Amino acid sequence: MAVVDAERLVTLVAAIFEAAGCAPMEAAAIGRYLTEANLTGHDSHGVARVQRYVDWLAEGKVEAGKSVTAIVDTPSLAVLDGHYGFGQTVGPQAVKIGIAKAKAQGLAAVALRHAGHLGRIGDFAEMAAAEGLVSIHFVNVVGSILVAPFGGVDRRISTAPYCIGVPRPGAAPLLLDFATSLVAEGKVLVASMGGKPVPPDALIAPDGSKSGDPAVLYGPYPQGPGTRDPMRGPGAIRAFGEHKGSGLAFMCEILGGALTGAGTTGPDKRFCNGMMSIYVDPRVVDPDGFFPAECADYVAYYKSARPVEAGGEVLVPGEAEQRSKAKKLKDGIPLSDGTWDSIVATARRLGLDDAHIRAALR
Template sequence: MVTINSQKLMGFVSEIFSRAGSSKAEADRIATYLTTANLTGHDSHGVIRVPKYVAWVQDGSIIPDQKIKIDVDTPSLAVIDGGFGYGQTVTPQAVKIGIEKCKANGVAVMTLKNSGHLGRVGDWAEMAAAEGLISIFFVNAAGSVLVAPYGGVGRKLSTAPYCVGIPRPGQGPVVLDFATSIVAEGKVMVASRGGKKLPKGALVDESGALTEDPHVLYGPYDAEGPRNHALGTGAIRAFGEHKGSGLALMCELLGGALTGNGATKTDRRFSNGMLAIFIDPKVVDPAHFFDGEVAR
């Protein structure tokens, strides 16, 4: 096993993004989010993503140093277009707006479309929790239909993450963050490069046979070469049988259709869409019963 100092890794990754066209501030931000994903145990959302991010910049799918555009702005609602910027750049801009509206009004809804890969969704739940807010996220991925629903074989859904964050006074938040597939696509990528193996039956091939072989998703690949799911013939399976598939569909409809990102679309460049709901428990519960129950 090779051990790498995390600060040195952040610096190295930042330099890559600087050379790919990002400002130093953006490069440092992306490097920090990716490296901390590794440090929290989520290699699927860590520095393994660097080659793909750079490839997206090179082919024009991602635009460095992008600013969000607010299409609808009311006291408690913001409809936001990420303009295909890096997720680590446009998502914190969008979440900050949702937080500000919630703190002013007690509740807020924010939608985001056309975001680059927005990374570990738990980061955004933690951002809200640091401000004392509850948050709920429904996310989808247009241009990345990789998941077979319960009882199916073909790719019909994205990995469609779902996340909830609950603040705890004086302690770290309670965060639920998962893909609605048995594994995130990044975990298949990690397994394909010799990392942690996939759970039994996480994938399904075109004949309906269950498998853990990443080649089912990516097709032929060299050990050090790129991974292209367009070359695969199988799919990742949705988790939780019919219930998981139902939640995945809701993430597609709310994170994809409602936001304008596009639900289950394959004929467009990759983008994440997200519906975020923020609640201030101090407004809902001025007696702080909630805080006591969470602490208990």
């Protein structure tokens, strides 16, 4: 296992993407967003994706230097095309437009189509919360057929993320951010590289048996560094929460995919993310100022529940991520050998010297 300093990891990842053809500002943004995912405990959306992103850029599946353009633009609604640009570039652009409209109107909606992989959607909810806004995000992944619906064994859904962010004056925002699959595909990727295993029932084989073996999703894969292709495996990821999670995933496909114009998940479609976002200014909804105090009271009441295990604690949404980030900023970010090896191999392939690479280690 490698332990890396967060800021040095940002620098290394940024150097990799600059060497791959991105402008310095875009490369730095990719490095920061991927590292932030690791800091908050979402390794599935972190630097384990470096090699895959670089390969996608080389293959033309994602494009550098893109900006969103408006297809529809009203005071409270925007429909935006990301032109298959990096999600770490076009995603924040879309969120900034939503923030500006919500601040002007009190309520706004932004439909983003044709974005490259958006990464951790919680980043965008945190952006809105920092501006005092509630936000809700429905996301789908076009061309990424990974998840079996409840009652089925065949892949029909993407991992279809869902996210809600709620600002709190003087405190970190409440943040609910999850894939509607039992685990994100990135968590299976991390497990395949020697990281934290996935639950033994996270995947489903063609015969309906449940499994935690990443090969069910990827098929045979290289033992050393090498991009895993989730489309090669015979099985699928399971939806979380049985029919409830499967139903929420379905609606993420309809709202994030069909309504935005990105398209729903299916065969022979170009990979992209679609995201339908809603922004609400609580200061407009709640002129009496009831909301902040009521949130604080409910957080305290919620956390007062007796824990199941002695010494345990009930956490509110977003609290685990806040604690993970504080710890990893202090102690460094642990990366599995497989993840670190893939980063090193990609850096070397792009001409970065070993001294540059080793500088990220604690």
